[in-house]
Amino acid sequence: MADSQHPLDAERIEKVFLIITAVMLLTFLGALFYSAFGMGMHLPDREEQIDVREVRDTPPFDEPGVRQVGDNEYEVVLLGYAWAFQPREIRVPAGAKVTFIATTTDVIHGVHIEGTRMNFMLIPGQVARVEGTFREPGEHLMICHEYCGAGHHIMYGRVIVE
Amino acid sequence: MSSVATAGEKTAGHTLGHEGEDTGLWSWITTVDHKRIAIMYFVTATVFFFIGGIKAMIIRVQLWNPEQSLISPELYNQLFTMHGTTMIFLVAMPMAVAFFNYLVPLQIGARDVAFPRLNALSYWIFLFGGIYLTSSFLFQAAPHAAWTGYATLTSAQYSPGFNTDFWFIGLSILGIASIAGGVNFITTIVNMRAPGMKMMRMPLFTWMTFVTSFLLITAIPIISVALIFLGFDRLFGAVFFDPSMGGDPVLWQHLFWLFGHPEVYILILPAFGVISDVIPTFSRKPLFGYPIVVYAGILIGFIGWGVWSHHMFTVGLGPIADSFFVAATMIIAIPTGVKIFNWIATMWGGSVRFTTAMLFSVGLLAVFTVGGLSGIMHASAPVNLQQHDTYFVVAHFHYVIVGGAMMGLWAGLYYWFPKVSGRFLNETLGKWHFWTTMVGFNLTFFPMHFSGLFGMPRRIYTYSADLNVDIYNQLATIGAFIFAISAVIMVWNIVKSWRSGERAGPNPWDAPHLEWSIPSPPHHYNFPELPTVQSREPLWNDGERESIQAVTMKEVETEPVMPNPSFWPIVLAFSITLSWALVMTGIWWVIALGIIPVFVSTLMWALEPAFPEGSGH
Numbered sequence: 001m002a003d004s005q006h007p008l009d010a011e012r013i014e015k016v017f018l019i020i021t022a023v024m025l026l027t028f029l030g031a032l033f034y035s036a037f038g039m040g041m042h043l044p045d046r047e048e049q050i051d052v053r054e055v056r057d058t059p060p061f062d063e064p065g066v067r068q069v070g071d072n073e074y075e076v077v078l079l080g081y082a083w084a085f086q087p088r089e090i091r092v093p094a095g096a097k098v099t100f101i102a103t104t105t106d107v108i109h110g111v112h113i114e115g116t117r118m119n120f121m122l123i124p125g126q127v128a129r130v131e132g133t134f135r136e137p138g139e140h141l142m143i144c145h146e147y148c149g150a151g152h153h154i155m156y157g158r159v160i161v162e
Numbered sequence: 163m164s165s166v167a168t169a170g171e172k173t174a175g176h177t178l179g180h181e182g183e184d185t186g187l188w189s190w191i192t193t194v195d196h197k198r199i200a201i202m203y204f205v206t207a208t209v210f211f212f213i214g215g216i217k218a219m220i221i222r223v224q225l226w227n228p229e230q231s232l233i234s235p236e237l238y239n240q241l242f243t244m245h246g247t248t249m250i251f252l253v254a255m256p257m258a259v260a261f262f263n264y265l266v267p268l269q270i271g272a273r274d275v276a277f278p279r280l281n282a283l284s285y286w287i288f289l290f291g292g293i294y295l296t297s298s299f300l301f302q303a304a305p306h307a308a309w310t311g312y313a314t315l316t317s318a319q320y321s322p323g324f325n326t327d328f329w330f331i332g333l334s335i336l337g338i339a340s341i342a343g344g345v346n347f348i349t350t351i352v353n354m355r356a357p358g359m360k361m362m363r364m365p366l367f368t369w370m371t372f373v374t375s376f377l378l379i380t381a382i383p384i385i386s387v388a389l390i391f392l393g394f395d396r397l398f399g400a401v402f403f404d405p406s407m408g409g410d411p412v413l414w415q416h417l418f419w420l421f422g423h424p425e426v427y428i429l430i431l432p433a434f435g436v437i438s439d440v441i442p443t444f445s446r447k448p449l450f451g452y453p454i455v456v457y458a459g460i461l462i463g464f465i466g467w468g469v470w471s472h473h474m475f476t477v478g479l480g481p482i483a484d485s486f487f488v489a490a491t492m493i494i495a496i497p498t499g500v501k502i503f504n505w506i507a508t509m510w511g512g513s514v515r516f517t518t519a520m521l522f523s524v525g526l527l528a529v530f531t532v533g534g535l536s537g538i539m540h541a542s543a544p545v546n547l548q549q550h551d552t553y554f555v556v557a558h559f560h561y562v563i564v565g566g567a568m569m570g571l572w573a574g575l576y577y578w579f580p581k582v583s584g585r586f587l588n589e590t591l592g593k594w595h596f597w598t599t600m601v602g603f604n605l606t607f608f609p610m611h612f613s614g615l616f617g618m619p620r621r622i623y624t625y626s627a628d629l630n631v632d633i634y635n636q637l638a639t640i641g642a643f644i645f646a647i648s649a650v651i652m653v654w655n656i657v658k659s660w661r662s663g664e665r666a667g668p669n670p671w672d673a674p675h676l677e678w679s680i681p682s683p684p685h686h687y688n689f690p691e692l693p694t695v696q697s698r699e700p701l702w703n704d705g706e707r708e709s710i711q712a713v714t715m716k717e718v719e720t721e722p723v724m725p726n727p728s729f730w731p732i733v734l735a736f737s738i739t740l741s742w743a744l745v746m747t748g749i750w751w752v753i754a755l756g757i758i759p760v761f762v763s764t765l766m767w768a769l770e771p772a773f774p775e776g777s778g779h
Contacts, residue, residue, distance in 0.1 A: 014451075017503055021496055028492050028542070035544050036481065052405045082320075107315045108411060110476065110551060114617030114629070117547040121476045123412060124314055125405030128478055141628060145476075145551040147308045147621040149315060150235050156626070 052124040055079070055105045066090055069099075078102035080109035080122045083151030085142065090159045094137045100130045110146030113159055121146055134161040192727035194278035195686055196263045199285050201582070203260035206289055207253050208653065213296060214248035217241045219646060222606075222639040228627040235623040239306040240299070240325070242621055246309030247329065250425070251336050252292045254567050258432035259284070259343055261574050262371045264582060266347060268677035269368045271356025271695065273688050276349035278725045279772065280342050286735030287339035294739055295332030298325070305329030308621055310422070311392070313403035313414035318396045326396065327746045330389045335742050337386045344378030347371055356676070358695035362456070365675045366449060367574075369456050370435025373463040374428050380467075381424035388417035397748045412477060419470035427466040429563055430530075431459060433570020434501060437523040440577050441505050443673040444520040445512030448699055451504045458497035458504075465494040475546045484543050491541035498534060502527060517671075518592030522573035525600055526566060533561025536611065551621075553631075554614025560607045569599070572652070579656075580670045584682045585663030591655040598648035605641025609634035668715070674699035679707075679714040690718040726774060730767040737763050 055061050060077045064086045069075045074096050079086040081104060092098050102111060104122040111128075112119045120128045134140075144155035190198060221241055224232050233241075263281065267274055275281050298304040303324040307316045316326045351372045355364070364372075392414070394400035401407035403414050442449045449455060471479060471487040505527055514520065536558040540546050549555060572595075579587045613634035618625055625631060669678040678701055680689060693700075693710040701707045737759035744756035 013507075017500075021499060025492060025496065028538075029489060032485070032488055032542060036485065107320050108312055110619075112550075112552070112617065112619060117544060119476050119547040119550050120478065123405075123477065125411070126478070141617060141626065143617060143619050145619040146312070147239075147315070147551075149320065150239060150306075152239075152621065153235065153623040153625070 048127045049125060050103055050127050052105065055103060060101060061103060066092060072096045074098045076100045076102075078111065079105060080111065080144065080155070081105040082107060082109075082149055083144070083155040085111075085144075085155065085157040088157040090142070090157065091162060092134060092159070094134055094161050097131065097133055100128070100132075102128045102130075107148050108146050109144050109148050109155070112143045112145040114141040114143060116140065119145060134159070137161050189727065191732055192729045194274070194282050194725050194728060194731070196267050196275050196278065196281060197582070197684065197686070199281055200260045200262075200264035202285055203256050203263060203288070206285075206292070207257040207260060210248055210252035210292055210296075211257075211649065214245050214253055215646060215649060217245040217248070219642060221245065222642040224624070225635045226639050227635075228625050228629070228632055230624055236306065238623045239308075239621075240304035243305045243308050243329070244296075244299070247295065247305065247333070249563075250309065250429070251333065252288075252295070254429045254563060254571075255340065256288050257571050258374070258429070258567070259288075261367070261432060261436065261571065261578070262343070262347055262374075265578065265677060266350060266368050266371050267354070268581075268680070268684065268688060269365045269675055270351060270354060270359050271676050271689060271693055272350060272354040273722060274725065275346050276354060277346050279728050279731050279767065280346055282728070282731035283735055284339040284343045284346070286732045287335060287342075287738060290735055290739035291332055291335035291339065294335065294743060295328060298328035298332075303328060305332075310418055311414075312418075313392070313395075313411040314405070316392060316396070316414075317404060324746060326392075330392050330396070331742050331745055334386055334389045334393075335739055337382045337389075338738060340378050340382045341386075344375040344382070347375040348379070351375075356689075356692045356695055359676075362453065363695060363698045366438030366452075366455060366459075367432075367435035370431045370438070370459055373459050374431045377424045377428045377431075377463055377466065381421045381428065384417055385421035388414060388421070391417075393745065397745070412474075415474055415477065416470070419473045420467075422473065423470040424463075424466045426559075426562070427462055429567040430570075431462065433526065433567045433573075434459065436570045436574035436577070437505065437526055438501075439673075439675065440519050440523045440573050441508050442699075443577070443671050444515045444517060444523075445509045446515075446672075447508055447512040448674075448702075449504065450507035450510075452698060455501055455504050458500045461497040462494065465490060465497070469494055472541055472546070475543050476550045488541055488543050492538065495534065495538050495541070502531060502534075517576065518587070518589055518596055519573045519576035519671075521593070521596045522569050522576065525596065526569040526573065529561060529565030529569065529600075529603070533558055533565055536561065549614060551619055552614035553610040553618045553620055553634075556620050557607045557610035557614060560603075560610075564603060564607070572599070575652075575656075577671070578677075579659070580666030581677060581682050581684070583660050583663070584666060585659055586666050586670065587659045588655050588663060591651055591658070595648055595651045595655060598644055598651060602641050602643070602645030602648055606638045606645055607641070609637040609641075613638075669701065672701075674702040676700060676710070679710050681715070685721075687722040687724050689714055690716045690722070723773060725772050726770075728767070728770060728772075730763055730770060734760065734763040734767060 050058055061079055064077045064079045066074055066076050072095070074092050076090055076098060078100055080102065102122055103126065104124050106124065108124065109122040110120065111122065116132065118130060118132050120130050122128060138161050140159040142157040142159050144152060148155065190202070193199065220233065221238065224230060224238055301324065305328055306325050307321055307329065311329060314320055351368060391402040395402050395404065401409040403409050403411050405411055438449055438455055468490040469487060471483060472491045475484055540549060540558065576587050576592055613631040616631050617629055618631045666682055668681050676693065676695065679693065691713045693713045696706050697703055700710055741756035741760050744752050747753065
């Protein structure tokens with residue numbers, strides 16, 4: 001190890017470090033672009049605005065629930081309010097394309113479907129739209145992940161994949 | 163110990179300062195001496211550390227079993243909000259400022275900071291602001307909207323009562339102390355370096371103080387602006403964050419994290435500075451790649467401004483914004499990684515002494531790297547979606563803030579305590595402190611990675627048994643109690659060693675920097691004459707060390723003129739706190755009247771001479 005203190009050798013080590021770091025960075029960024037464009041993973045999108053005072057009278061939020069919109073395609077209209085989800089129980093078939101359309105009537109809430117990467121915020125005045133597919137039948141907890149006051153811990157529902 | 167240790171024998175024997183110095187209560191209240199202000203910062207921050215720690219213990223006990231209800235949800239929400247607020251604003255930041263205060267003038271060869279009275283003002287504002295914020299518990303109105311205070315949960319509609327008022331006013335008050343401190347240290351470092359102390363010869367701790375100070379004066383005003391918006395929303399019916407009137411709750415998140423992310427670097431850079439001084443001393447080697455470590459610190463300061471939205475991936479900002487923040491966040495890992503390699507390279511081939519200070523530094527390298535790696539995991543947006551606002555995040559930032567910032571400051575405590583007190587901290591107790599910290603800390607926070615990935619949300623009063631995370635929570639609670647014991651050991655060690663620790667000379671560790679060239683504890687004027695510096699490690703070069711010690715260890719006949727003590731800083735700090743507290747009334751003329759004492763005490767301060775008359779200043 002005495003050799004490593006030679007100045008030229010230190011330079012070599014530094015170069016190796018720099019190359020390793022650069023390769024790691026490029027790999028990470030490559031993986032990111034591949035996941036975004038190759039695999040089509042998208043973050044929750046801010047689709048449209050909504051008047052927070054009239055959410056319950058604005059379609060589709062006047063009728064929250066699950067509805068089939070096409071062959072093996074479902075829409076879930078989801079409302080969050082302090083401190084519950086409406087509907088509390090969501091039933092969708094395995095393998096179907098599911099689109100969540102969601103908003104809140106009061107403060108910021110979140111939707112985290114346990115065991116999946118579905119995790120999005122419900123922001124007053126905005127409509128969140130997230131697509132996904134549940135491949136395996138089973139049951140997932142749907143938890144509010146954004147702290148929303150005294151009843152935050154009782155704000156959860158279930159997604160049942162049949 | 164080194165040969166210079168014996169030279170300090172004649173100065174040892176004082177627990178605080180030197181003969182003829184006033185040590186009464188009034189002298190502490192009116193002091194403008196950076197060393198005394200530093201001690202007051204440290205003691206106050208340690209008291210708040212215990213206050214914040216007790217809150218954490220109650221939280222951990224409440225989470226022992228699923229669906230447990232030992233305390234009410236309302237109290238739980240107040241506890242976690244105030245735990246976060248206390249630990250960040252009243253512990254980690256002021257604890258770092260204690261080190262800035264004591265060391266920066268000593269490391270650059272100055273007699274005090276640039277604005278001694280402003281320095282005292284910062285401390286008193288911090289103290290009164292902290293007391294004000296904590297007093298909210300007495301009125302059962304402690305803040306309860308989480309330390310991030312997301313709109314619209316903080317609005318008058320969804321958070322009636324004084325809880326959120328205490329929060330936004332308390333943080334506004336504390337912001338003043340931070341901004342004043344930042345200005346003070348930048349001016350001191352730019353203007354008051356001893357002859358020959360070029361920027362690129364400054365010890366790394368001073369460098370990191372410099373970078374942190376810039377972050378303070380640029381980041382804190384952003385949160386202050388956001389808090390004032392919030393105050394107008396709450397008290398005077400403005401609608402900055404109210405979506406029903408065209409305001410935007412996401413604006414709060416942008417403002418908060420635009421402050422909040424540089425804040426992370428405000429917390430970690432001082433710790434990086436500490437271990438960049440500790441590791442070379444105990445490896446007996448100059449810091450490997452000094453300029454690279456400096457530039458990496460500056461780069462972290464710059465890139466730290468471009469990563470804030472990685473806290474907001476679930477908001478729905480769109481793919482372009484998200485991709486940018488993913489890339490920026492991954493890039494900021496590079497300078498941090500470079501520093502880690504530099505510290506390891508410094509130890510490589512050195513003759514390493516594992517004192518407690520060194521153990522904490524090496525411990526930081528290990529533990530902080532775990533936190534850094536989980537940080538890179540968050541940076542990837544698709545991964546982030548599974549982790550956002552779960553206990554995984556709680557694990558991550560405790561690894562960074564406790565395992566990074568706090569461990570670094572504890573390394574600094576063991577390293578510089580002999581300089582402050584003239585006595586060593588007990589090494590046996592120190593090692594107990596270190597190992598209980600390592601075991602307790604890791605046992606508390608490592609299991610949270612798992613409970614988070616299994617879906618346990620953060621800020622949750624209790625959790626469903628369906629999540630199957632009981633075991634992780636119970637491990638964490640056991641760990642938290644071990645960690646609490648480590649804090650008690652630390653305080654016991656400080657108290658015991660302050661009174662009867664083994665005596666230390668001027669340079670007990672044989673360290674290379676200027677603060678070790680003067681007696682321990684230093685004279686109140688620090689340097690009898692200003693030394694001339696010729697290199698980065700002045701005390702490691704024989705000739706240079708002798709020429710510096712000839713000046714710094716000299717007996718003086720007439721003491722250098724130092725600034726007058728003043729009680730206007732404490733009066734002004736109290737007036738500022740009072741005027742902000744009156745904002746809670748929401749009555750405009752009461753608020754207006756409250757400003758009068760601020761003006762009066764500012765005027766009296768301005769009219770008071772800063773130095774003794776006829777001293778030529």
